[in-house]
Amino acid sequence: MQARNRTWLPGWNFGAFLHSTGWFWYRRMYAWSLLNLIAPVLFMFLLVIVVQGLLPESARDAGVAALGIAYLLLVFVLLPLYADSLYLYRLKRDGKAPKPPSVFTATGAFLLIVIPGWILYAGMTTHLEYQIRERSSEGRARALLLRTPVAEFYANEGRLPGPQEAARFRESEPMKFTRSVAWDPARRAIVVTLGEREEGKRFEFAAVEKDGALEWNCRTIDFDAKYLPSSCR
Numbered sequence: 001m002q003a004r005n006r007t008w009l010p011g012w013n014f015g016a017f018l019h020s021t022g023w024f025w026y027r028r029m030y031a032w033s034l035l036n037l038i039a040p041v042l043f044m045f046l047l048v049i050v051v052q053g054l055l056p057e058s059a060r061d062a063g064v065a066a067l068g069i070a071y072l073l074l075v076f077v078l079l080p081l082y083a084d085s086l087y088l089y090r091l092k093r094d095g096k097a098p099k100p101p102s103v104f105t106a107t108g109a110f111l112l113i114v115i116p117g118w119i120l121y122a123g124m125t126t127h128l129e130y131q132i133r134e135r136s137s138e139g140r141a142r143a144l145l146l147r148t149p150v151a152e153f154y155a156n157e158g159r160l161p162g163p164q165e166a167a168r169f170r171e172s173e174p175m176k177f178t179r180s181v182a183w184d185p186a187r188r189a190i191v192v193t194l195g196e197r198e199e200g201k202r203f204e205f206a207a208v209e210k211d212g213a214l215e216w217n218c219r220t221i222d223f224d225a226k227y228l229p230s231s232c233r
Contacts, residue, residue: 001088008085016083017076019113026101026109027087033112036075043071132198132227139178139192140218140228142171143205146181146190150207151214160188160207194223203228 001009015023024033047067055063091098101109150169153161161169163185170182179193179200189206201223208215218232225232 001084007089007092008082010081011084013080013083017080020075020079020083021116022109022113023083025112026105028101028105029087029090032086037112037116039075043067129227135177135197136192136194136203136223136227138175139181139194140203140232142173142175142178142181143190143192146171146183147205147214147216150183150190154207154209154214160209161185191221198223203232 001007013023015026021033021036024030024036047064050067051060051063087098146169150161153165153169161183166183166185169190170180171178175181175195177195177197179195181190181192183189184191184204187204187206189204191202191204193200193202202221203223204219204221206217206219208217218228220228220232
């Protein structure tokens with residue numbers, strides 16, 4: 001670029017493509033680095049202003065798609081193509097020669113890469129765990145309701161339902177995330193069998209006879225206990 005005496009020549013910079021925020025910090029272009037860091041927030045703000053404030057409702061889907069494509073082209077195509085040009089322009093403007101990154105710039109670039117990545121990973125993990133808890137709560141709620149007829153049977157008969165009565169104590173209404181909620185005479189418990197997303201894992205409400213009445217212990221069978229309420233762990 002210097003040999004041809006041209007600053008704005010397209011090339012390709014893999015560092016800027018993979019993580020432009022870290023690359024700009026590594027090259028001491030701190031303003032550009034911070035701009036890249038907050039770019040997703042600015043983009044979301046632009047979406048709200050342009051799409052909701054300026055576009056009619058019939059054109060909003062197309063507007064979101066157009067802005068999304070423009071953002072991806074800017075960040076993952078245009079920026080890597082001209083990242084070296086931006087760096088050379090800054091050096092020429094400030095009258096500086098390029099020099100190796102310092103410990104400060106290298107450490108800062110590393111942190112800018114690792115910390116947002118860790119936050120994203122933690123957020124995705126938390127969201128995934130929340131979804132699993134929400135799905136398991138459906139079966140738990142149905143099992144809590146099923147405890148009443150089982151307790152009434154015990155109060156009337158003086159015993160827990162056996163195999164011959166088990167069919168009477170199961171959830172008959174269809175469920176979205178749960179395969180079945182039913183009384184299991186062998187386990188002496190209401191067993192919740194989750195759906196395909198949780199690979200049919202199970203937890204139960206076990207009936208314990210005490211002083212002529214029933215007490216219920218919630219516990220896992222093969223479902224990960226961390227997705228259940230603290231009382232079931």
